Structures are given as C-alpha cells and as structure tokens.
Amino acid sequence: MSEFHGHGHGHGHGHSDGPAPMGPVAAKVVVGLLVAIGVAVLLGVIALWPGKPGVDVEQPFQSAQGGAVVTESGTVTMQNIGDCGSPSAGRVFTGTPLPPPAGAYECQRSIVDIESGPNTGTQTLLEIIPGPGQPDLRVGEKIRLSRQTVNGTTEYSFEDYARGVPVTLIALAFAAVVIAVARWRGFRALVGIVVSFGVLVLFTLPALLDGQPAIPVALVSGAVILYAVLYLAHGVSLRTSSALLGTLASMLVAAILSYATIEMTRLTGLSEEQNTNVQTYIQHVSITGLLLAGFIIGSLGVLNDVTITQAASAFELASLDRDASRRQIFGSAMRVGRDHIASTVYTLVLAYAGGALPLLLLFSVAGRSIQDVLLSDAVAIEIVRSAVGGIALALSVPLTTAIAVMLARPIGAGPSGSAPAVKPSRGGRHSK
Structure with a gap:
C-alpha cells in the first residue's frame, strides 16, 4: 500500500492544500459526481430559464x-x-x-x-x-x-x-478589510458575492416570477452559487471539491426537510407584510414556494462555512500526521466539527432574536402567552427555518468530513504506522 502513500506524501509537499492524489478511486468518484451534478445543474438552468414575464407594476407601487x-x-x-x-x-x-x-x-x-x-x-x-x-x-x-x-x-x-454615499463607503470599507486580511483569496470571495447576487437577480427572481416551481429553482440557484463561490474563494482542489460535494448533499437534505416541515406545520407566511403583498399582487407566485426557496437558499451560507472548515481540518490533519489512520483523522476533525456545530446553532438563534426584537416587543405588549408567541406564524417560520438549517448543518459535518478524509487519506494509502510514511514507493510490493 506504500505506493499510494508515497504518492500522497509527494503531493503534500508540492501543494499548500495538503495531499491531493488524483489517482485513487475516491478522488475519481468525487470529481465524477461533481461533473455529473454540474451538467445536471446546467440542464436545470436551461430548462428553468425564465422568459420575459412582463409583470405590471401594481397599484401600491406605481x-x-x-x-x-x-x-x-x-x-x-x-x-x-x-x-x-x-x-x-x-x-x-x-x-x-x-x-x-x-x-x-x-x-x-x-x-x-x-x-x-x-x-x-x-x-x-x-x-x-x-x-x-x-x-x-x-x-x-x-x-x-x-x-x-x-x-x-x-x-x-x-x-x-x-444613502448612496454612506452605504458605498461602508461597502468599500468591508471590501478593503477583507482584502487586507485575506488578500487574493478575500478578493475572490468578494467576486463570489457579486456572482451570487447576479444569480439571484438574473435567474432566481425572474424564474419565480415566471411561475417556475420553487424547489427546483432554489436547488439550481444554490448549486450555481456554491460552484462559483467555493471554487472562486478556495481554489480548485480536492479539498474544495469535498466541501462542495458535502454542501450540495446537505442542501438537498435542507430542501427535503423544508418541504416536510412546512407541510407538517402548515406555515403560510402571510404574517409578513411583503408575503401578503406578493399574494395580493403577484397571485401566480406561491407563498409556500417562496418560503421553501428562502429556507433552501438561506441555509447555504452556514452550510458552506461549516463544510469548508471540515474539509480544511481533515486535509490539514492528514498532512501534519502522515501516520494517522483515516479513523483517527475523522475523529479529530469531528471534534472540531462538534465545536463548530455548537457555536453555529446558538448563532442562528441569537441572530434571529436580534432581528425579531420589534416583533417580540409587539407580542409582549399584546400580553400573549409565550406559547402563543412561539407558535404564531411569524415566529414559527423562523423557528422552523433555524431547525431545518441546524439539522442540515449537523448532518453536513460527518458527511463532509468523511468525504474529505477519503480524499486526504485515500484507501490504499496505508493505515497508521503500518508502513513508513516517507519511504519512496515500491512498485512491485503489492503487485499480485
């Protein structure tokens, strides 16, 4: 097995992203899956591409x-x-x-x-x-x-x-700090943000206005955004590819959970004024579909954050300890992931609580019980949204970690300590 191990070692010294052997079956499977998914996403964009809906400006906005x-x-x-x-x-x-x-x-x-x-x-x-x-x-x-x-x-x-001048200055300050700290990678991440907004404005919103089904539109939009953002910000490598595959799988889980939970809880979204306006003036657009699309696209940021961290952890651990087995690398990376899950879960809740303070204040003035407040449509939407994102987040950690470990320490690279990690490959050792 040392021939693969030696191969991985050589690549570890050649690239800052850690060992990236392209020969193993796991790498071929991951790359093949991403290519197949990419083709499917491209076909989805073509099939769902909106025409020119020509929606009239409705009375309140004209x-x-x-x-x-x-x-x-x-x-x-x-x-x-x-x-x-x-x-x-x-x-x-x-x-x-x-x-x-x-x-x-x-x-x-x-x-x-x-x-x-x-x-x-x-x-x-x-x-x-x-x-x-x-x-x-x-x-x-x-x-x-x-x-x-x-x-x-x-x-x-x-x-x-x-607000043009102050907002522009704040945006420039944000870009300057990101580029100063993250340098070229930070600049590419900013380009990814521009691409994301471009996808939403040029494809997602027009497709929804055109009456296309919300879940396929959200999944295709999310996939395009993920392909662009991850490879732009983190470069084309097996490490990024493992994070991308884990995020795509987790996004699909989030879509299934979103549909199931909205059906179970019978959320309408009509507690929010903008949704009521949509139902009144753009009647062919489904409010439930908008909720689903919002759940799916809203989960991408936190999923991406966790999956790229897990992939990086697995590859770095494999690179630092050449004798570590796949099980050991997986266990170490999962310890990092558990901390990340714990911090992200309460981040989601606190972020919602901060944004919902005016709504919660109105509920408290109305003298309603805490049960009524939590089960009201407006608050329940955010509870369900956070729960769906949290479940997808938790599942993304072991999934992405497993994929990254298989790429960072491919099958055939040798278990921990059973063979010298730095010895050159010996072509005939395992030939049969």
Whole structure:
C-alpha cells in the first residue's frame, strides 16, 4: 500500500492544500459526481430559464401614470415649522414659495433643491406633519424625491433618505478589510458575492416570477452559487471539491426537510407584510414556494462555512500526521466539527432574536402567552427555518468530513504506522 502513500506524501509537499492524489478511486468518484451534478445543474438552468414575464407594476407601487415610481436626488436648503397649505407644496418653483392661505395649520416645511432629472436647478416645497413614521429633515440633508406628473403638472414628494454615499463607503470599507486580511483569496470571495447576487437577480427572481416551481429553482440557484463561490474563494482542489460535494448533499437534505416541515406545520407566511403583498399582487407566485426557496437558499451560507472548515481540518490533519489512520483523522476533525456545530446553532438563534426584537416587543405588549408567541406564524417560520438549517448543518459535518478524509487519506494509502510514511514507493510490493 506504500505506493499510494508515497504518492500522497509527494503531493503534500508540492501543494499548500495538503495531499491531493488524483489517482485513487475516491478522488475519481468525487470529481465524477461533481461533473455529473454540474451538467445536471446546467440542464436545470436551461430548462428553468425564465422568459420575459412582463409583470405590471401594481397599484401600491406605481406612479399616477401606472408605471414605476421615478426618483430624483435633492438637498434640503431650508427647514422650519410654519403655516402649511402653500400652493407651491410639491410643485416646481424658483425663488420663494407662494404663501399658504390664512389660518392654515402648522407643519414642518422644507425647501429642497432638485439636483437630478428634468427640473434640475429648481426647487420644491415639502410639507410634512410631524408624527410617528414621518421623516424629520434637516438643512443640508440629501434625500430622494419621487417625481410624477398629475394632470400635466409635475409633482414631487419625499421618497426616502439618500444613502448612496454612506452605504458605498461602508461597502468599500468591508471590501478593503477583507482584502487586507485575506488578500487574493478575500478578493475572490468578494467576486463570489457579486456572482451570487447576479444569480439571484438574473435567474432566481425572474424564474419565480415566471411561475417556475420553487424547489427546483432554489436547488439550481444554490448549486450555481456554491460552484462559483467555493471554487472562486478556495481554489480548485480536492479539498474544495469535498466541501462542495458535502454542501450540495446537505442542501438537498435542507430542501427535503423544508418541504416536510412546512407541510407538517402548515406555515403560510402571510404574517409578513411583503408575503401578503406578493399574494395580493403577484397571485401566480406561491407563498409556500417562496418560503421553501428562502429556507433552501438561506441555509447555504452556514452550510458552506461549516463544510469548508471540515474539509480544511481533515486535509490539514492528514498532512501534519502522515501516520494517522483515516479513523483517527475523522475523529479529530469531528471534534472540531462538534465545536463548530455548537457555536453555529446558538448563532442562528441569537441572530434571529436580534432581528425579531420589534416583533417580540409587539407580542409582549399584546400580553400573549409565550406559547402563543412561539407558535404564531411569524415566529414559527423562523423557528422552523433555524431547525431545518441546524439539522442540515449537523448532518453536513460527518458527511463532509468523511468525504474529505477519503480524499486526504485515500484507501490504499496505508493505515497508521503500518508502513513508513516517507519511504519512496515500491512498485512491485503489492503487485499480485
């Protein structure tokens, strides 16, 4: 068996990713499976590729002309509390707005310079009654204005705060830190993020809008993302391939569990306003299908994190101790995996609890029992989502570890200590 062992040793010195012998049967099986899955995914993309759905902009989201809302940029140049009802409110003007009628009510008045669109260089007046949910504008603040034409007259209203510059700076800071610490691999991971969003925007969402079944769309989308992200971030190697195969298998488990749990618990998703809007205005899209797709795609990040760690652990352990058996490597890597599972499980729960604080606060004000709160549709969705992700996560650890161990210490490489690990191969030793 030393001929394979010597082969593995030589590759361990040649590559930083640890031993990667391409000859063993396990390596051929894994590569063959990934190629076959890749072909199936490509066929799935072709079969599910959306046409041009041409979904109309529905009433709550359209302008007065029935089209998409058009926004322009503006800067607040004047702000005070005064009489409202000016004929200039929402209209385009230069100079001073027209005065309000006598005895008008008071509100927050803001003069805004229009800085984009056909009325660039002019101004408009925003009149806002202070209250919960209303914007509190300040002089010098950048905002977005919605522009529409009503009876031949252009009108402007407050749309949102302008966040382009701060969000861009935060994103650049994130990219700079990732690249500074992870260097070239960090840059490739950022490219993987761009690819992931591209898949979601160009394929997943249009396919769902086109009425394609949610589970195949989510599985194909997830597989494309995983192939791109893992190989971009971690390079093309047997170590990455073992993590990819483990993640793909775990994603399939997550899909089956998601379908079963949603059917068992009869979750509707209608407790969330955006899902209600989808059901009302895009009736051919299944809310249950959206939940399923969300469960599947949402599990990819945590699965990828764990599987790549397990694969790396197995290969590093095999590289550090040439005399270790497959059983010993598997046991050591599983100890790492158990710690990872424990930390990730409570990370999932705490992440949900942090994001759901407003919802939980409303439940507590309503005086409902903890049982009612936990079993309500809104909270139960996240409990089931976390449980499905946790089960898939736990199962991914031994599965990925086993695959990685078979590649890092192939069958035929020799058990621990039974043969010198560094001796050159002897071609005739095991010939029959």
